[in-house]
Amino acid sequence: MARPKSFNRETIIEKSMLLFWHQGYQGSSMRDLGKVTHLNPGSLYGSFGNKNQLFLLALEYYYKQLTKGINTSLKSSKSNNSILNGFFQTIVTENESSDVKGCLLVNSLLELANDADMQSHIAAMFTGIEEMFYWVIISGQKAGDFNKQLDPREMAQYLINNYFGIRVQCMTGQTSDYLSNNIRYFLQRLI
Amino acid sequence: MARPKSFNRETIIEKSMLLFWHQGYQGSSMRDLGKVTHLNPGSLYGSFGNKNQLFLLALEYYYKQLTKGINTSLKSSKSNNSILNGFFQTIVTENESSDVKGCLLVNSLLELANDADMQSHIAAMFTGIEEMFYWVIISGQKAGDFNKQLDPREMAQYLINNYFGIRVQCMTGQTSDYLSNNIRYFLQRLI
DNA sequence: CAGGTTTATGAACGTTTGTTCAATAAATTA
DNA sequence: TAATTTATTGAACAAACGTTCATAAACCTG
Numbered sequence: 001m002a003r004p005k006s007f008n009r010e011t012i013i014e015k016s017m018l019l020f021w022h023q024g025y026q027g028s029s030m031r032d033l034g035k036v037t038h039l040n041p042g043s044l045y046g047s048f049g050n051k052n053q054l055f056l057l058a059l060e061y062y063y064k065q066l067t068k069g070i071n072t073s074l075k076s077s078k079s080n081n082s083i084l085n086g087f088f089q090t091i092v093t094e095n096e097s098s099d100v101k102g103c104l105l106v107n108s109l110l111e112l113a114n115d116a117d118m119q120s121h122i123a124a125m126f127t128g129i130e131e132m133f134y135w136v137i138i139s140g141q142k143a144g145d146f147n148k149q150l151d152p153r154e155m156a157q158y159l160i161n162n163y164f165g166i167r168v169q170c171m172t173g174q175t176s177d178y179l180s181n182n183i184r185y186f187l188q189r190l191i
Numbered sequence: 192m193a194r195p196k197s198f199n200r201e202t203i204i205e206k207s208m209l210l211f212w213h214q215g216y217q218g219s220s221m222r223d224l225g226k227v228t229h230l231n232p233g234s235l236y237g238s239f240g241n242k243n244q245l246f247l248l249a250l251e252y253y254y255k256q257l258t259k260g261i262n263t264s265l266k267s268s269k270s271n272n273s274i275l276n277g278f279f280q281t282i283v284t285e286n287e288s289s290d291v292k293g294c295l296l297v298n299s300l301l302e303l304a305n306d307a308d309m310q311s312h313i314a315a316m317f318t319g320i321e322e323m324f325y326w327v328i329i330s331g332q333k334a335g336d337f338n339k340q341l342d343p344r345e346m347a348q349y350l351i352n353n354y355f356g357i358r359v360q361c362m363t364g365q366t367s368d369y370l371s372n373n374i375r376y377f378l379q380r381l382i
Numbered sequence: 383c384a385g386g387t388t389t390a391t392g393a394a395c396g397t398t399t400g401t402t403c404a405a406t407a408a409a410t411t412a
Numbered sequence: 413t414a415a416t417t418t419a420t421t422g423a424a425c426a427a428a429c430g431t432t433c434a435t436a437a438a439c440c441t442g
Contacts, residue, residue, distance in 0.1 A: 002417035003410080003420085004418085005420095023305065024301075030400055031398085042403080046420085051401090102301060109362050110298045111298075111302050113215070113292060157376070158376055161356030161357065161377065163356070165353055165359075167359075168358075169351075172313075186349060193386075193387035193388035193438080194390085194437080194439040197438095221429080230390085231392060232391090232431070233433080234390060238389090
């Protein structure tokens, strides 16, 4: 295969993802991406096609990272409302430590609202998150962690709605206490 | 004052607002704005300064339109949960009829996350909306429309959170039924 | 109608954008 | 070592960006 590539593909995707997350799609130029990845235009285009394709890889990478935590929690023996609590508290902690940037999926959904292809990709990821919530709730209702009178599908949609809300609130510069309080409040309404 | 302007200032701001709402800040070029307003660059710059200032006027205009409905409802004799219902149902109806575009304030908050000046402008508007919710709740608790055991400030923050959620969901192409169901569900939790 | 003042026009400016490509470098294979 | 294949480099491209400005047009005042 002649000369091998001088970089790790996933590392480049991660660095690109972080820039897109921080600056948005339109706010991240190919020159910016070149700087953070230490790659020249030719290498970026040669290996990733174009800006749009690199962005899709970044979205996919972000989605995997986001859902990794809750998916491993699901297989553990933790109580189901502590799983949800952990998921949302991670968001608060992350928001505290790093520069403000919310959720890459939500940001991108709103920024690229007129790109049908992008929309369907992101919508599918949100369905994945809702499904994750759904199974936590189903298992939580069996274990007695959540109110059994409420419809689990509606509860999952309620959680997605509040997930979006919290992610937007992260962008308004609210304190961690404020966010935690919000989370405690809407989670409490499922018990 | 010599030659008078050939356009109505507010009309231009409204048309610009609609474009920004539809295409985002970065997605709306000065040439696009020129087209929808039927104004040449010189006129736009002469009367509105630059793109950034025109955008701030558009935000302000949008905010006034958004809060107009609920503010007049507040002075009417309608029951307080029907005021909230009306507010959210208007969003669903609007989402149904027009092209998808969510909430200009939320969209802009996420798109321009690194612009501190913009952030503080938008954050102030959100505070305004929360305050609106707060007074509906206070008056609703007195009238027996809402649960008196719950803290009104927390309830208002809960509403803002779900407002953000619904506005994001509007962008995912959900049906009106889905959105209405979501709204019914989170409003129900205040009773 | 003449003089003065403001507005409208649209070509043009310097940047920046996403992207391409010929030239060079570094590996593998024979 | 020579031939071949693939990767890296960075200058260059056309298009689009926000913005400016000299000119022309239109109104008000006297």
